[in-house]
Amino acid sequence: MIPKYNIGDTVSSNGIIGSVSAIELDSMITANVQPYYVVSMEYGKELLPESSLQLTGIVSSIKRLIS
Numbered sequence: 001m002i003p004k005y006n007i008g009d010t011v012s013s014n015g016i017i018g019s020v021s022a023i024e025l026d027s028m029i030t031a032n033v034q035p036y037y038v039v040s041m042e043y044g045k046e047l048l049p050e051s052s053l054q055l056t057g058i059v060s061s062i063k064r065l066i067s
Contacts, residue, residue, distance in 0.1 A: 012056045
């Protein structure tokens with residue numbers, strides 16, 4: 001499985017913006033096979049599924065269009 005986001009991308013989850021600091025590809029978290037991301041937010045780090053994240057920021061959007 002190829003992760004949708006890369007380390008360093010600026011993402012948001014429920015309106016809270018953070019930066020991806022690590023990618024966890026362990027399918028043992030749930031039966032659903034999707035990557036989980038360690039997102040550094042203003043209040044700490046969280047482990048979030050790919051389905052709950054959205055790409056934010058102009059630089060990240062341009063980088064996504066190029067690749």
